[in-house]
Amino acid sequence: MRKSASPSRWLAEVEMQVQFFDLDPMEIVWHGNYVKYLEVARCALLDRIGYNYVQMKQSGFAWPVIDLQLRYVAPASFGQRLKLRAEIVEWENCLKIAYLISDAESGKRLTRASTTQVAVDIANGEMCFASPAILFEKLGMAAP
Helix, strand or coil, rough: CCCCCCCHHHHHEEEEEECCCHHCCCCEEEHHHHHHHHHHHHHHHHHHCCCCHHHEEEEEEEEEEEEEEEEEEEEEEEECCEEEEEEEEEEECCEEEEEEEEEECCCCCEEEEEEEEEEEEECCCCCCCCCCCHHHCCCCCCCC
């Protein structure tokens, strides 16, 4: 497990606007929809390193999420512009991504989150205890 300053290419930011269908009866974003927002940011990040779900499958590995942590700080509401940020923070034994959802205009933090994914060999269905060489390649580094 390695934590250090991540190269800028291991970080992605996207903006989106809160839609009406994401609201709950209290007229704020329903808590479960934040997971969807994380996926938007994660896919932008995985596209940036050239290893999104299609490439993962082609490389012979599935990467299921095995842990999800969310901390809600403030609610988002209809029409609000959000900045979604995703950054790779661990990669040796798992793929851990840290997220920040903030108000795009003010920068106010709304939600912090993290996901942990592990490599599973598609051929035999077994979880890998170390990240496969393809992830290191996509990150631009030598495998250990």
